[in-house]
Amino acid sequence: MEEIISKNFIQDFMDEDLAANPGMKVHTRFPPEPNGHLHIGHCKALCVDFGMAKKYNGLCNLRMDDTNPAKEDTEYVDAIKEDIKWLGFDWDDRFFYGSDYFEKDYELAVDLIKRGLAYVCELSAEDFRNPKYCGDLTHPAVSPWRDRPVEESLDLFARMRNGEFPEGKYTVRAKIDLASGNFCMRDPVIYRIKYVEHHRQGTKWCIFPMYDFAHPIQDALEHITHSLCSLEYEIHRPLYNWVRDNVNIPGNPVGFPRQIEFARLNITYTVLSKRFLRGLVEGGVVDGWDDPRMPTLCGLRRRGYTGSSILEFISRTGVAKSDSLVDIRQLEACIRDELNETADRRIAIAHPIKLIVDNYPEDKTETFDLPNHPQYPERGTRAVPFCRELFIDADDFAEVPPPKFFRLKPEGEVRLMGAYIIKCGEIVKNADGTIKEIHVTADLETGNGNPVDGRKIKGTIHWLSAKDALDTTLHLYENLTTLENPADKPEGKEYTDYINPNSLTVVTGAKIEPSLASAKAGDKFQFVRFGYFCKDSKLDNTFNRVVGLKDSFPKSEQ
Numbered sequence: 001m002e003e004i005i006s007k008n009f010i011q012d013f014m015d016e017d018l019a020a021n022p023g024m025k026v027h028t029r030f031p032p033e034p035n036g037h038l039h040i041g042h043c044k045a046l047c048v049d050f051g052m053a054k055k056y057n058g059l060c061n062l063r064m065d066d067t068n069p070a071k072e073d074t075e076y077v078d079a080i081k082e083d084i085k086w087l088g089f090d091w092d093d094r095f096f097y098g099s100d101y102f103e104k105d106y107e108l109a110v111d112l113i114k115r116g117l118a119y120v121c122e123l124s125a126e127d128f129r130n131p132k133y134c135g136d137l138t139h140p141a142v143s144p145w146r147d148r149p150v151e152e153s154l155d156l157f158a159r160m161r162n163g164e165f166p167e168g169k170y171t172v173r174a175k176i177d178l179a180s181g182n183f184c185m186r187d188p189v190i191y192r193i194k195y196v197e198h199h200r201q202g203t204k205w206c207i208f209p210m211y212d213f214a215h216p217i218q219d220a221l222e223h224i225t226h227s228l229c230s231l232e233y234e235i236h237r238p239l240y241n242w243v244r245d246n247v248n249i250p251g252n253p254v255g256f257p258r259q260i261e262f263a264r265l266n267i268t269y270t271v272l273s274k275r276f277l278r279g280l281v282e283g284g285v286v287d288g289w290d291d292p293r294m295p296t297l298c299g300l301r302r303r304g305y306t307g308s309s310i311l312e313f314i315s316r317t318g319v320a321k322s323d324s325l326v327d328i329r330q331l332e333a334c335i336r337d338e339l340n341e342t343a344d345r346r347i348a349i350a351h352p353i354k355l356i357v358d359n360y361p362e363d364k365t366e367t368f369d370l371p372n373h374p375q376y377p378e379r380g381t382r383a384v385p386f387c388r389e390l391f392i393d394a395d396d397f398a399e400v401p402p403p404k405f406f407r408l409k410p411e412g413e414v415r416l417m418g419a420y421i422i423k424c425g426e427i428v429k430n431a432d433g434t435i436k437e438i439h440v441t442a443d444l445e446t447g448n449g450n451p452v453d454g455r456k457i458k459g460t461i462h463w464l465s466a467k468d469a470l471d472t473t474l475h476l477y478e479n480l481t482t483l484e485n486p487a488d489k490p491e492g493k494e495y496t497d498y499i500n501p502n503s504l505t506v507v508t509g510a511k512i513e514p515s516l517a518s519a520k521a522g523d524k525f526q527f528v529r530f531g532y533f534c535k536d537s538k539l540d541n542t543f544n545r546v547v548g549l550k551d552s553f554p555k556s557e558q
């Protein structure tokens with residue numbers, strides 16, 4: 001199997017580490033916070049975490065980072081696992097919860113206090129924002145409680161745990177360096193009081209460790225060698241190292257676990273933030289986390305993306321040390337390339353107009369065998385019924401044709417795909433001027449597989465038998481937001497100000513060929529001359545357009 005992740009700078013670090021530590025086995029982890037569904041940005045982290053482990057024949061753990069208590073957690077845990085499995089990653093039996101280590105976190109914090117490396121502080125949240133206490137670039141931070149006797153801190157911490165104090169009254173802070181140029185190191189808070197029910201621990205705890213304290217401990221307890229994370233954690237790395245080096249967790253080589261940061265995935269017209277995505281769901285802007293317009297894995301899946309096309313996209317975009325913006329059309333190209341190979345061809349007509357073949361017998365039906373895939377004859381054919389009354393797409397007819405219009409026009413000739421050549425006759429209108437039906441005559445000597453049919457005709461259009469075609473609804477999509485680079489959002493604006501009003505077009509009354517009656521949810525087809533479509537998994541009789549047929553992305557930029 002091809003490698004999940006191409007050569008990258010993390011490999012250089014790992015090579016160095018393995019050379020310096022004989023016997024070391026690469027062990028990574030993927031630590032999602034179960035406060036929403038995974039999005040395609042997480043897929044990048046998954047590919048890096050699982051991909052690097054695989055490259056080195058190592059292991060990757062799945063750990064729910066649930067140290068921050070939030071009520072809605074439980075529903076997301078299973079969904080996250082499902083999405084990861086769908087992509088084909090496997091954590092075997094190494095599935096953990098950050099909250100399972102709460103007792104250990106507490107014990108280690110007590111130990112830090114005992115060794116004079118942490119203390120209970122009484123500054124309020126407001127004090128923490130007051131320059132008098134938090135300092136600034138030229139002034140150190142100040143805590144009047146820094147030199148509180150160890151016994152007193154231990155007693156207060158135990159009572160914090162017992163629920164004797166209100167939220168915000170006390171915090172535990174690591175005693176590091178109030179004058180550090182890195183504000184993360186200015187005696188960061190490592191524990192705070194919070195009266196919130198935890199999705200797994202219930203009301204057992206009313207104190208919770210901060211991420212910067214809990215994360216290196218979790219990594220060290222699981223003997224992670226390389227803690228790979230996105231770039232925004234770079235500034236936290238000194239704190240990660242401090243915690244790792246000052247708590248006592250045996251079994252890890254000196255200097256490990258090691259944090260290495262890589263650039264986040266950013267995509268044009270796409271906001272990769274669970275908070276924003278949750279807002280869309282809760283605000284009813286989209287039809288749930290799995291709305292096919294969402295950049296969530298469940299949304300992309302419902303839209304018709306495959307796991308392999310998403311992995312291919314991540315692989316094409318690579319792993320870098322600095323942030324960049326990837327064109328969303330690159331993602332579309334990946335699924336288009338794949339479906340071009342894998343999807344069977346079918347006929348759908350979005351805006352049907354009636355076509356009557358005047359010289360075709362009224363009671364006759366014949367079938368034409370159309371190939372499932374023109375490049376792969378071995379994939380067989382399906383029978384498409386033909387009769388006197390047909391549908392064609394309104395777009396394939398022009399009463400006043402623009403130049404170079406090779407589809408049906410008055411007096412014009414066109415080939416019905418895989419069937420007869422027809423010539424346009426009378427155009428019958430409704431009272432309101434719209435087209436009621438178009439009469440044509442067919443050259444019945446022509447037709448699929450007929451050896452005398454050597455006629456050259458410029459235009460070919462697709463068609464369906466009016467009495468056999470099935471009704472369906474088609475969903476067509478555009479980008480969910482109109483902001484090309486989400487990082488360019490002006491001050492004072494919200495992402496919700498940039499929702500594309502045309503992100504969904506619902507086409508009702510569309511027609512599809514009868515063979516699609518047996519299509520199952522998730523089945524994907526190329527609707528010829530129209531795009532790749534996937535049968536929706538929630539709505540009855542609805543097909544979602546995964547992507548159009550044509551790539552609008554210049555090859556030179558790919």
Ligand code: ATP
Nearest residue numbers: 031032033041042044045229230264265272273274
């Ligand atoms: P969000 O802001 O969407 O909530 P997050 O970083 O808070 O994202 P987590 O559940 O904490 O979400 O993320 C799990 C892992 O996925 C982290 O290691 C994080 O760095 C990584 N990750 C999240 N978004 C991206 C992205 N756009 N590109 C690469 N990695 C990402």
Ligand code: MG
Nearest residue numbers: 031032033065
């Ligand atoms: Mg996070």
